[in-house]
Amino acid sequence: MQTEVLIKENQGTIVDVRSPGEYSSGHVDGSKNIPLTEIPDRLEELKQLPAPLILCCASGMRSGQVERYLQAQNIECINGGSWLEINYLKFS
Numbered sequence: 001m002q003t004e005v006l007i008k009e010n011q012g013t014i015v016d017v018r019s020p021g022e023y024s025s026g027h028v029d030g031s032k033n034i035p036l037t038e039i040p041d042r043l044e045e046l047k048q049l050p051a052p053l054i055l056c057c058a059s060g061m062r063s064g065q066v067e068r069y070l071q072a073q074n075i076e077c078i079n080g081g082s083w084l085e086i087n088y089l090k091f092s
Contacts, residue, residue, distance in 0.1 A: 003080050006054055007089045013049040016083055017057050017066050028056065028087045036062045039069060046075055053077035056086050 006012050014031035016023055023033040032049070034042055036057075046053065053075065055063035060081035067079040080086045 003054060003078055003086075004089050006052065006078075007080075007086060011050075012052040012054050014054045014056060014080070014086060015046070015049070015066075015077075017055060017062050018083070022058065026083070028083050028090060031056070031083070031086075036066060039066055043073060043075070046070065051076040054080040054086065056080045056083040058082060 007014075014028050016027050016031045016033050017036045017039065018027075018033070019035050020033060027033065034046065039046070053070065055066050055070075055077055057063040060079060063081065064079045067077050070077045
């Protein structure tokens with residue numbers, strides 16, 4: 001399913017993988033902040049979130065890394081790219 005459809009239909013969970021400082025300076029309303037460096041230690045928490053996980057960061061690079069890692073752990077997720085793009089889709 002396309003990212004836009006998931007966001008418009010409020011499906012899944014938006015996970016922002018930026019640092020807490022980046023997240024606090026602006027983020028998608030309702031998103032969950034789990035920094036890239038904490039992902040391996042928080043796998044069980046991620047497995048409990050409503051799937052698919054829609055991953056975002058500043059540009060899509062870190063969320064792309066996390067997407068590959070989580071898919072290898074059999075966690076349903078997609079790289080949503082920049083949090084600004086997701087924010088635009090959510091509120092447009």
